[in-house]
Amino acid sequence: MAPHQGNLFRALLIGVVIMGLILFIGTDLAPLFRETGEMVGLTFPEGYGEVFAWALALRWCPGCW
DSSP states (O other): OGGGTTOHHHHHHHHHHHHHHHHHHHHHHHHHHHHHHHHTTOOOOTTOOOOOOHHHHHTTOGGGO
C-alpha cells in the first residue's frame, strides 16, 4: 500500500480496477492458450472450457505483484 500513502480507499479502488483489467485480458487470451496447448499435443476433456495463465496477464503490470 506504499504507493497510495496509506489511503486504503484509494488502494482498494485501484486494485479493483486493475483486477478487472486482468480478468478482461484473461478472457480475451484464453482461446489463444487453448489453441496453443492443442498445437503442442495437450488433450482436453469433452466440454472443457478455455485455458488461462494468470502470470502472463500480470506481466503487463509490473507493480501488480
